[in-house]
Amino acid sequence: MLLSGCENVQSAKNGSMKNVEVKKTALGDAAPGVRLPVAAALALMTLLGVDLFHGGNGLVAVGAAGAFLVGLWLANVEAKREVKAELEEKPKRAIDRLTAAQLGAAVNEPLYIINGKREVAFVNAVAEEAFGTVAIGASLQLKFRAPEIQELLDQLVSTNQPQMLDYVERVPVERAYRVHAAPIGEGTGLYILLFRDQSETRRIEKMRSDFIANASHELRTPLASVSGFIETLRGPAREDDRARDHFLSIMHEQTSRMARLIDDLLSLSRLEMKPFSKPSEQVELNRLVSGVADSLGHIAADNGIEIKLDMPEDPLRISGNRDELVQVFQNLIENACKYGSGGGKVVVRGLPASDGNGCSISVRDFGPGIPQEHIPRLTERFYRVDVETSRAQKGTGLGLAIVKHILSRHGARLTIRSKLGEGSTFAVHFPGPSVVATQVEQFH
Numbered sequence: 001m002l003l004s005g006c007e008n009v010q011s012a013k014n015g016s017m018k019n020v021e022v023k024k025t026a027l028g029d030a031a032p033g034v035r036l037p038v039a040a041a042l043a044l045m046t047l048l049g050v051d052l053f054h055g056g057n058g059l060v061a062v063g064a065a066g067a068f069l070v071g072l073w074l075a076n077v078e079a080k081r082e083v084k085a086e087l088e089e090k091p092k093r094a095i096d097r098l099t100a101a102q103l104g105a106a107v108n109e110p111l112y113i114i115n116g117k118r119e120v121a122f123v124n125a126v127a128e129e130a131f132g133t134v135a136i137g138a139s140l141q142l143k144f145r146a147p148e149i150q151e152l153l154d155q156l157v158s159t160n161q162p163q164m165l166d167y168v169e170r171v172p173v174e175r176a177y178r179v180h181a182a183p184i185g186e187g188t189g190l191y192i193l194l195f196r197d198q199s200e201t202r203r204i205e206k207m208r209s210d211f212i213a214n215a216s217h218e219l220r221t222p223l224a225s226v227s228g229f230i231e232t233l234r235g236p237a238r239e240d241d242r243a244r245d246h247f248l249s250i251m252h253e254q255t256s257r258m259a260r261l262i263d264d265l266l267s268l269s270r271l272e273m274k275p276f277s278k279p280s281e282q283v284e285l286n287r288l289v290s291g292v293a294d295s296l297g298h299i300a301a302d303n304g305i306e307i308k309l310d311m312p313e314d315p316l317r318i319s320g321n322r323d324e325l326v327q328v329f330q331n332l333i334e335n336a337c338k339y340g341s342g343g344g345k346v347v348v349r350g351l352p353a354s355d356g357n358g359c360s361i362s363v364r365d366f367g368p369g370i371p372q373e374h375i376p377r378l379t380e381r382f383y384r385v386d387v388e389t390s391r392a393q394k395g396t397g398l399g400l401a402i403v404k405h406i407l408s409r410h411g412a413r414l415t416i417r418s419k420l421g422e423g424s425t426f427a428v429h430f431p432g433p434s435v436v437a438t439q440v441e442q443f444h
Helices: 038-052 058-097 100-106 125-131 147-159 199-234 241-273 285-295 297-302 322-339 372-377 387-392 399-409
Strands: 006-010 019-022 111-115 120-123 163-169 175-184 190-197 282-284 306-310 317-319 345-352 359-365 413-419 423-430 440-443
Touching: 100 111, 100 120, 111 125, 147 163, 147 175, 175 199, 199 241, 241 399, 282 285, 285 297, 285 306, 285 322, 285 345, 285 359, 297 306, 297 322, 322 345, 322 359, 322 399, 322 423, 372 413, 399 413
Parallel strands: 306 345, 413 440
Antiparallel strands: 006 019, 111 120, 111 190, 163 175, 175 190, 282 317, 345 359, 359 423, 413 423
């Protein structure tokens, strides 16, 4: 209804209005804050206008009705203004009610609030987990004794200006932080310190710079060698057939080394840039591994190695990219033949998972083994345990990095076990229905 309280609206038989009485409107009974919509008011004007023009007092009645409707419109505008102001005020009231504990808990970085005496007024849980517990009221200068932190606190309190510092916490594990410190508000006498963890960013930057330096070095060394032999062939060795053949052989070896490096770099780049898609091709690992072992027979023989296969009778099948998996096992078996040559054999063993969920292929050598401190870094680009041995074996330092990326695309993981004097085992674990992220695990 437009008017819940309109009563006694009467019209004369000849069409003239004799009595119009409006006792109350819906506004009178409405709940607080409720206003008659403008559309409803316009509908009321139309209704009253039609009926009231039939009588002699029509103009007066219409004028009264118009004034009434203008009042309704103004009330509606005022109501909207009040609602808008209330909505704007609610967030402010909510912020006023926030406590330091609530704000600190929402920050996923170590955070301290101190007073002008450098005493701790608040510390969040992340800070206590990173740096250990500290009592409220304790001196933060006694907690952080590093000279750079001491200087930052002094500058913060004395200048009352924001400060920033790069800080490295070395115990128990080295982590790099960027410390942001600033006064809180006007005249509060409080200061906030936020420790932003930069460790991962620093690690990535170091890997990038190491990669550029290593790639440049790996290309520059053979190029310098080739350039030197070219100069020699142009000069003293121009007419020396024996020296010329020797130098050309070395130049061929160096250019082949550069070609292998470029091929591996391109292969790694393709793997990193290729959009991820779960391989759907069914691959029988028994046959694939056997084929790889046969293709590496001449390398094994050159290093005095016999490759022994120990595969189950039932085929081990997985969903995968055949060419990429061939590359994985070529790298692992070839490395075992070259770097485990003192043991006389390499054993390649396939096993279904004990819970029936997936399978594993391990490549074991019986060579000198790898020191434990090197194992976590073996899949980094250009990382070598023994640089000279690796170069002598024509390695590029990218093989295990490529293996890691391929296994990641297959939801598989690589585990590495090694003991000095007993050899090393590189095992690839393929998942069943569940996909496991690639990781390198160190076994002691």
